[in-house]
Amino acid sequence: YAPSAGAPAMFLSAPVFEGEERIGVIAVQVPTDVMKRILSSAEILGETGEVYLVDQSGKALTSSRHEGGFAALDQLPQLEYIDAALRDESNFYPSVTGPTGEALVVMTDSVIIPGGEHWGLVFEKARAEAMHIVHNAAVVKIAETALAAVMLALFSWLAARSLVKRINGLSTEIGELAGENYDRPIPGQASKDEIGFISRTLTHLQERLRDGAE
Numbered sequence: 001y002a003p004s005a006g007a008p009a010m011f012l013s014a015p016v017f018e019g020e021e022r023i024g025v026i027a028v029q030v031p032t033d034v035m036k037r038i039l040s041s042a043e044i045l046g047e048t049g050e051v052y053l054v055d056q057s058g059k060a061l062t063s064s065r066h067e068g069g070f071a072a073l074d075q076l077p078q079l080e081y082i083d084a085a086l087r088d089e090s091n092f093y094p095s096v097t098g099p100t101g102e103a104l105v106v107m108t109d110s111v112i113i114p115g116g117e118h119w120g121l122v123f124e125k126a127r128a129e130a131m132h133i134v135h136n137a138a139v140v141k142i143a144e145t146a147l148a149a150v151m152l153a154l155f156s157w158l159a160a161r162s163l164v165k166r167i168n169g170l171s172t173e174i175g176e177l178a179g180e181n182y183d184r185p186i187p188g189q190a191s192k193d194e195i196g197f198i199s200r201t202l203t204h205l206q207e208r209l210r211d212g213a214e
Helices: 032-039 080-086 127-135 144-178 194-213
Strands: 009-018 021-031 050-054 092-097 103-112 118-126
Touching: 009 144, 021 144, 021 194, 050 080, 080 092, 080 103, 080 118, 103 127, 118 127, 144 194
Parallel strands: none
Antiparallel strands: 009 021, 050 118, 092 103, 103 118
């Protein structure tokens, strides 16, 4: 996106009508680093862990947290677990070969975003590190792969739902403004990240639109 110095960007938009006449569009830019930060903000990632989103064309929607890793909008390699995520499959792979030949523990899932499109969600971690965590856990009579599956599934579910819930929230509020509902309180303003900033900006826009309507 040229106005953002060529950086990848995501937008939410909705048409604005006056009666039956479309008079404009409300558009909000959501920085992709917000998605990366939400998905990468957990201790369970450790040194090698990675959580990322991928679209139906096989392109990464969030950049790698590791130096030299993939960037947002890079074409990802065609791997079994990425294909599974894009097929909306919730799978656990206790040992699978990654793009550089390393052994990984992988969890796949998918999320639905505003507009109905499905994104694949992938959680991967070096098997050696994942098994080290399992071996040091104070859990008795639980198979290592079962414990790893629970840990990975829980984190993936929480991170993905948190991200999609916040994006869906913005989409809902934009739709309400487009529908001339100017009295609805916009949530999320207390958040200190970029999505909180967008929520506060939408509130200012809401006030201006309400003043104009009066």
